[in-house]
Amino acid sequence: MALPTYASPLERVWYYTYRVICVLIFVFLISPILVVIPLSFNAEPYFTFTERMLTFDPDGYSTRWYDALLTLGHPNADGPRDSLWWSQVWERATWVQAAKNSFWVGLWATILATTLGTIAALGLSRPEMPYRRLIMALLISPMIVPIIIIAVGMSFFYAQACVPPGGALESTVGLFLSEKGCLANSHLGVIVAHAVLGIPFVIITVTATLSGFDQSLIRAAQSMGANPRTVFFKVIMPLILPGVISGALFAFVTSFDEVVAVLFIAGPDQQTIPRQMFNGIREAISPAILAVATILVVISTLLLATVELLRRRSDRLRGVTGR
Amino acid sequence: MAEATPTLLTTADGRPLKAALAEAQVRAKRRAFLLVLPLLAFVLLTFLVPIGYMLKRSFEHDGFANSAPALRAWFAENPGFDPADPPEAAYAALVDDLARMQVERTTGIAGTRVNYSVSGTISLFKAGARAAADLQPPFKEALLAADAKWGSPALWRGMESASHVYTPEFYLVAADRKLTDEGWARGEDKERIYLYLFFKTFLISGIITVLCLLLAFPVAHLLATLPMAKSALLMILVLLPFWTSLLVRTTSWIVLLQEQGVVNNMLVAMGLVDDKGRLSMMYNMTGTIVAMTHVLLPFMILPLYSVMKVIPPSYARAARSLGATSWTTFRRVYLPQTLPGIAAGSLLVFILAVGYYITPALVGGADGQLISNLIAFHMSKSNWSLAAAIAAMLLAAILALYWIYDRLVGIDRLKFG
Incomplete structure (x- = not known):
């Protein structure tokens, strides 16, 4: 859908406005899905970007919430991670x-x-x-x-x-x-x-x-x-x-x-x-x-x-x- | 041409062709039907029968009828009694039943049953049942002395109605009717919650449908007119939300919109909003509308896209060459051709929105609840018959819309991606 050569200035303005509107709608569609991904690596128990995350400080990120998926409901969450620990994850962990x-x-x-x-x-x-x-x-x-x-x-x-x-x-x-x-x-x-x-x-x-x-x-x-x-x-x-x-x-x-x-x-x-x-x-x-x-x-x-x-x-x- | 002699066409084995063909068609029909039969039986048993059960339940409540046999018998013998002044025999039966309820611990369920149509009955029944064993005849005076409410005509009408196991009463209650001393009437304004919630649900669904249409139209148009390679890429942005778990999308909106959420933090950081004046966009109606619009948007984009895809661009070009402005071309030539897509998408989004449960339950707070949430609430409070009656009313509305959809669009045109 290229702009025809006979388009009037008004139509040109509308053409680009229309593109911008579409981009915004795509942002609306996709941003809720993308926003959870970085936040799931948050080092703090917050649901928003911390300052350290925004400055890309590695300390601001962690995999602790993925770890929590394994340990919730685990009878010996802090124990050494040997084969017994992993088998208990398989048998007992809630998630x-x-x-x-x-x-x-x-x-x-x-x-x-x-x-x-x-x-x-x-x-x-x-x-x-x-x-x-x-x-x-x-x-x-x-x-x-x-x-x-x-x-x-x-x-x-x-x-x-x-x-x-x-x-x-x-x-x-x-x-x-x-x-x-x-x-x-x-x-x-x-x-x-x-x-x-x-x-x-x-x-x-x-x-x-x-x-x-x-x-x-x-x-x-x-x-x-x-x-x-x-x-x-x-x-x-x-x-x-x-x-x-x-x-x-x-x-x-x-x-x-x-x-x-x-x-x-x-x-x-x-x-x-x-x-x-x-x-x-x-x-x-x-x-x-x-x-x-x-x-x-x-x-x-x-x-x-x-x-x-x-x-x-x-x-x-x-x-x-x-x- | 010679006179046509009616020679009977026959098959190789001598049977009339017409009969053989009809037989073959019946056989083909039967074979096609047999293929569908297993699924049909499965759906009947696991989908239609439960819904039938629910409809039966919406007319059925034995809480009072079972725990008050004496009154039930008395009501059956005296169908035309005067609820304003029941005789001593009725009061004697009532006291007998109240005493039995106290022993059998059925006061709560019996009181709850009558309470649907006459409020304040549960506490009245509990107090009456505790005192019943000690009451002496004449019971009428004794009960009225304990609590004058026992003489209320509304209560007697309610008990008479509750003594039947099958009753249309729950539909009356779900339509905000209450029993008064004169009979069924519209409840007081502050008690009229059900029809108001139905109205609100339809209104919100309408708003969501319009929002979806406004957002979907430009995107669908862009997808339909871009070259294939680009539009296939952008289509992924539409289909990914469609495939992503509903709970994930709802969670994301909580993360984005809550008071300490991403959007509010951005607004504060940009200085658009004061830290104390953070917008409350979650746990209220705004949250429900935003999240549901996002969830249902693909259901609008996909039907619109499939219609726009086959609109030939030459019509618009012809209109322009005949001197129409771009606005006229859009309004008089392009828009009418997209109407089937608009109808299909809008009806689908509206139907899905009217019955939505999860998103309002999670992000709606107190203000953003819809009719589905009320059904779930009554289920959790064990008000099964009332929940079933409200669900049946919702079902009737949905089926009417579904019928319109089938007439207008045709269900076999439903497609994904």
């Missing part, structure tokens, strides 16, 4: 536990949402699918309905969703439920809730990938004698894989970032990173939170890069040029 919980819940929720979502997207993108619009609206609605409403509904339902004690169900399904045999306060409950929240993202990305999918490829494969399994794994899957992976990453991020459902349906054993952060911000905000935030920013940058690369690959495969 490490939260990270492990977040990771496992996110992984299972992603697997559940991606598997069910991809299969459903295959059906939804067939032209003969009945009630397509209605079903699509229903499957997308977990993204639109406020999370607080979903959480309230689930907290009522999960408290009732219990297996009868002593039955055959309890010895099988009960393993995944809470001590009382209910979905409330159980890992399974959180996983299921997060899977529901991730499903819209999988549906949207996979149906978008399938919209450019040439259905005649399936018929071609079938006419050459491929059975449905071969068609799926050798023809469909390689072509839609980038979309499936993007959807899975979206679902994982949704779960990894979700706190409201966890607050309402999870017990003390399901402490996740966002829940720990939420409580930390509410009670006494310590710069250790900024250290966590910095780590999360790094993770989300990596995820974004992955998704972008996948999207370009998918566009190339489908013969779509440009964005």
